[in-house]
Amino acid sequence: MSLKIALKRGALIAAANWHVVIVQFVADALFKTLLAVPIVGGVFLVVLLIGGDPSDLLSLPVSEILPTMASVLMAQPLALFAFLAAVAVILVGGSLLMFLVKGGTVTVLVAAERGAGAIERPPLRLPAFHRATFFSLERFTTGAARLFPRYVSLGIWLMLIYLLSSVVSLAVVFGPAQADDWRLAAAAASVLLVVWITAVNFIYLLLQIVMATDDCSVREAARRVARLLRVRFRIVASILAATLGLVLLTTAASILATTALGLIAFVPLVGLAALPLQLIAWILRGVVFQFVGLTALAAHAHVYRTAGEGLQTAGESPDSKVRQIGRTA
Helix, strand or coil: CCHHHHHHHHHHHHHHCHHHHHHHHHHHHHHHHHHHHHHHHHHHHHHHHHCCCHHHHHCCCHHHHHHHHHHHHHCCHHHHHHHHHHHHHHHHHHHHHHHHHHHHHHHHHHHHHHHCCCCCCCCCCHHHHHHCCCCCHHHHHHHHHHHHHHHHHHHHHHHHHHHHHHHHHHHHHHCHHHCCCHHHHHHHHHHHHHHHHHHHHHHHHHHHHHHHHHCCCHHHHHHHHHHHHHHHHHHHHHHHHHHHHHHHHHHHHHHHHHHHHHHHCCCCCHHHHHHHHHHHHHHHHHHHHHHHHHHHHHHHHHHHHCCHHHHCECCECHHHHHHHHHHHC
8 A cells, every 4th residue: 555556546536436526516616605695694784784885894804804794793682693593504504415415425436446446557548447437326316315314413523623623722812821922822723723623624534434435323433443543544644644735736826826817807908808717717726626635535445445354343344335335326
């Protein structure tokens, strides 16, 4: 097992099942778009309360818009409750949609990883690439329905960890012990929070993979993830580090492209093409991010499947479970 082989296999499987990449991108974009609706509605609500012009509030720096909205809404409890309720509805509904889509996505990629054969070994031919395509509406919807209840339970634990982590971070920043040097405390708390959330998301991804592969509960998946980390920690950590590196490189390229398109927008006539180019760049960026994430998912699924006897429990192997799941699907 090597990092190069795992990532190459994961990338080829994600490319062969490009359908789930598009589905994940559409679901993620829809969730973010819906989340922007109550935010924009909150802006107009604040404007109505203070009797001003929406452009005046939107012209403020981003760092001042949210504090201004918070101060106005806190003076009107009923308006604050309506705004928080709207955000909560979007968060809950969007999260349920993402859990449903992720169940189908993981099911397809786990089945493709098991049935793709040695696709990572050269030479790569088109028939071998086609054999790695396991996407079908029936398999996707069956997997989504099968994993949805357990992914919801897992997602609730994730949200609770997010909430608790944010509360602890805010307590450290605004605590009385840090009143003299709150900037240093805020920077340290932000770095620790980012590292902690990254680790939590990493374990969350492994739990999703194990639950889809072995068709087990959240508790049993946690035990098997712990065994996986003991047996294959080096390769699993290497895949995580490589994925983070690819995300950083993609983000840097996206920032450069956005800056270049911003400069084009000031050129007469040529600037008319800036908007469609920005839209294309946004779509391309979202698809690339989803492809990188699903590549890591397929690579981790390969590592877990090949972990062998170290992850088996009482005569029950991951391969036998996958075969059972494949027959059911």
